[in-house]
Amino acid sequence: MEADVFHHIAPFVGFAYPNETEVPWSELIVIYPYITGLVAGAFVVSSLHHVFGMERFAPISKFALLASLCFMFFAPTPLLFHLGQPTRALNAVLTPHWTSAMAAFGYVAGFYIVLLLLETWFSFRADIVAMSKSRTGIMQKVYQVLTLGSDDVSPRALHTDHTIARRLAMIGIPGACGLHGYVGFLFGSLKTREWWSSDLMPVIFLLSAVGSGVGLLIVIYVIASWWRKTPTNNGAMEGLLYLLWTGIVVVVVIEALEMVQMLYKAREGIEGVFALIQGPITNSMIIQWGGSFLALVITSIMMLYNTKGKRLVFWLFISGLLMMVGVLAMRWNVVIGGQELSKTMRGLMTYHPEVFGRESLFTVATLFTAPFVVLYLAQKLLPTVWEADPEEHEDKVFDIHKAI
């Protein structure tokens, strides 16, 4: 019992309120905005093809959509693990208290999951129909159910699918931005913490989300291609490079502006902010800024020298990974860092995460691995061969016209 009571207690220096020494939001709340950020980022990439018709992203747009859906399934799970009374989670949806920024979460997340499911279904309907005709046994039944009774694959029907999927994606872009801007608002709207209370917070969350989402797509695209022993598409990789570079530049600039503004304004308690940066979050600050700068340097060099081929794949993979790690560190600095600085601005806590337990690093690792596993399974169910070069993988492609 006592262990339960004490396990979130953080050691402190200076003066903090007694109740503050128990850090309310753990590493689960670090991973939650991180996962929603990846969703938003992956969705944006998918939409660049679906909505804006950028052909270079065609090979990965459906893959990005599927990745976005798989990560979205798990976006609310860290919150559920964090609640003191998880069985009452739906209270916030059944009787939302609308003055709360958090009350809309269930609706926003629910809306977005439904939207992603619909767009995925319309994007993959032709494949599903094809597989319901070509597969046998239990899988045929599964695909038949997945067609929802709509097996018309006439050009007109396919055109309708495409139109609807595009319109859904058009709703999805403001949806994704809204979803993640909203997560930033949850933090930025709290006046109690100087470290959070910034008008730039929603913007920072949104932009870093897109950056980390692009990073994720690069990483899983490269790994999946390697796994499938298929070359990555050069056009798509270049497109991702441009996106990632733009993402990093904007994120670094906005975050730097926010920091400079806070330090320059130097309101009461600024010494506390300095102490925080030089104290509990030093390492994660180095990872955040180091990762971002390194990724910025690498991508800039690749942009300058027009890097192509294997070198592009390798270094873009590294940059994507750096961006993901950098943004994860940034989430830590915001969520945990904000709570490590006392509301008195004159004390610092040092949060030590647990390794095992309900709110622990193990839970975080499990919840973050799950979307990758589900994405792997989803790929089995709805194969997204790299759409642009089907002739190379003819044996694996479900050509709708051959199947019927």
Add this chain to the structure above:
Amino acid sequence: MTTQDTKVEKEAGDLSRRDFLGLLGKGAACAGALVGAGSALASAGGGAVSALGGVGPSFQQDDAQYAEAVKNPPKIPNYNWTQHKWAFGVDADRCIGCLRCVEACKMENSVQMDRNHTRTWVERYVYLEGSDHAHVDSIHDIKNVVPGSKETRFKFDNRYKDEKVTKEFFVAKLCNQCEKPSCVQVCPTGATYKAVDGPVLIDTKYCIGCQYCVQACPYGARSLNEARGTAEKCNWCYHRITKGMQPACVEVCPTGTRIFGDRTDPESPVSQFIRNNKVSVLKPDMGNMPNVFYKGIDKEVL
């Protein structure tokens, strides 16, 4: 005069009689009794964990009793919350930092028995010679826990005995029951709400334990009761004040530092305290409009 008015007057009369007796007996009887209880607790040694597995000592409400109280809340006859407006005063000049209030609160309200969860606390501000800033400490400092008490009893240690102290004072803190409470604003389910008579209450049957309110409170008044998975905060002993009693901390305060009463009654102790003193509130810039009024606090008090 209506029946309602008579009732209010009678209640007010009851209150002032009680206040009078309370003032007489506070220093001797109440504090003495609680110190006694505390000593009994200390002498029980390892008895801080009850047989039922609750965290608190045996005289605290255990989990089963708590569940029963939540399931069948006691009916309060003749209490009309539209006729009261409770307020709290802290006369920092009188506080001696004995911490009886903290212990009484924990016993009365089954607060988690450790130094990191509390509904009320006392801060000690000490200016040493040559320094422009105060050293601040409170009950969560391990040095202020009575050794061997398993964090159930507290006493400010004598750490400044070899230093030259130029100024020193204590400030009692508790929930401010704000007029514009940010905890109520951010609660996603409406489980925490502002009662008509002033206090901010929590429906522990409906709270989901998201701790957004803990983040939003500028005063650090809220915490999570980990055993119950719900938010926890001072409610000015709502179960007592609605029966015409004083909050437990006010009842035991031996110096009259803590002052409580009804602002609708101009002669209540708190109305007089606010009227007769220059009072201030904590962090007015937050815009929460607190209902705990302080006298004699310093620039360093946050």
